[in-house]
Amino acid sequence: MLDLYFKYEGVLRRLRSGALGGEMDRIAAQLAESGYKSASAKVYISRLSRFSDFLARHSLSTMIDQTVIDRFVECLPTVASRIAARTAIEHARRIAPERFSIPCSMVADPNGPLLAAYLDHLRQVRGLEAKTCEGMLVNARRILAWFGDQHTGQPLAAMTGEHVLAVVEHLLSMSSKDSTRSGSTSHARTFLRFLRWSDLNDQDLARFVPRTPCWRLAHLPPRLPWEDVRRAIDAIDLTTAKGLRDHAILLLLATTGIRNRELRSLELEDIRWRAAEVLVRQGKARRDRVVPLVQEASKALADYLLHARPRIDSRKVFLCTVPPVGPFKTSAPVSRIVRSRLERGGIKLPRGAGAHLVRHSLATKLVSRRRPINEVADLLGHRSIDTTAIYVKVALPQLADVTLPFPGDAS
Secondary structure (H helix, E strand, O other), rough: HHHOOOOOOHHHHHHHHOHHHHHHHHHHHHHHHOOOOOHHHHHHHHHHHHHHHHHHOOOOOOOOOOHHHHHHHHOOOHHHHHHHHHHHHHHHHHHHHEOOOOOOOOOOOOOOOOOHHHHHHHHOOOOOOHHHHHHHHHHHHHHHHHHHHHHOOOHHOOOHHHHHHHHHHHOOOOOOOOOHHHHHHHHHHHHHHHHHOOOOOOOOOHHOOOOOOOOOOOOOOOOOOHHHHHHHHOOOOOHHHHHHHHHHHHHHHHOOOOOOHHHHOOOHHEEEEEOOOOEEEOOOOOOOOOOOOOOHHHHHHHHHHHHHOOOOOOOOOOOOOOOOOOOOOOOHHHHHHHHHHHOOOOOOOHHHHOOOHHHHHHHHHHOOOOHHHHHHHHHHHHHOHHHHHHHHHHHHHHHHHHOOOOOOOOO
């Protein structure tokens, strides 16, 4: 498969002659299959060729460990070349893992089995979503790290209420927002209950965790004027594949209010063209729902699928355009797309703004247009109408209609 990128026989012989020569065709084939541009693949293969020659010169053709990689990288003259070399070697490690040993720096986490059991408990017993489990695992890891540092050698069975108060103080010192502090204490209670449930501590330590006030309706949700959202969508250049994709993404977010993860999970079969609907599978409330597909969003989605979507074996609707081409694996790329397009439209965004900001803006717009609150809740996929109630706070005309007369007013 090296023939895809190089045509001279001498170059091909050199690429196949080093310590990694037997794997170079497989690496080239995988880069091509993953959708890497020819220029990028050539750079990676060239870097790996130099690494392969280095291994052959130093008789290091057996299992490659992190020490050998570091020796090679340190010989390179510039920071850019070192970064490129490490990236290329990571590709080789991923494609040909049998040639690489586990890095020496990867020491087994002593709390790994406990955290794995806790994750299994959260998923199987509590039935929590993966994103929620991630945050709870971070909190549990911090508790274990603090207890290990402060009380080295002591088992978790020795943890007392005094220890709980101290570790909660430590956790709260790492947070500045009320919602984050409240979440930290809630996650701490869950982990402490798990310790008792799994017989690692026979005390009810969760009762020692203090309550952290968090007034959920005390603040207005971040939102944008609908004119700003419209201006950002209209400013997208539709002459490029990336522009067509981003135009479809923003219109779908702005007209349906679906979440970032729901957008990434959409498959081709979920678009019901004749019914003008989109099937959202297993949203945050763990149930399917159907959202309307307006004509403008439908046209943008069709243009993307027909003219801009990469032709790869994936049923996901939206794909990244840079190699390796494939579905979005995390929420960050979608949020970056939304943030970038809004900023190009001349909108000044709050810190950390992303796809959810467009969802808030749609909900606010619907409430301001006097749409029934239960209808908005159904569109957004809220299990409880109380969750949607926060958007009523920004509907000032409606609130003015229900104000009580001032005491003593003759009218």
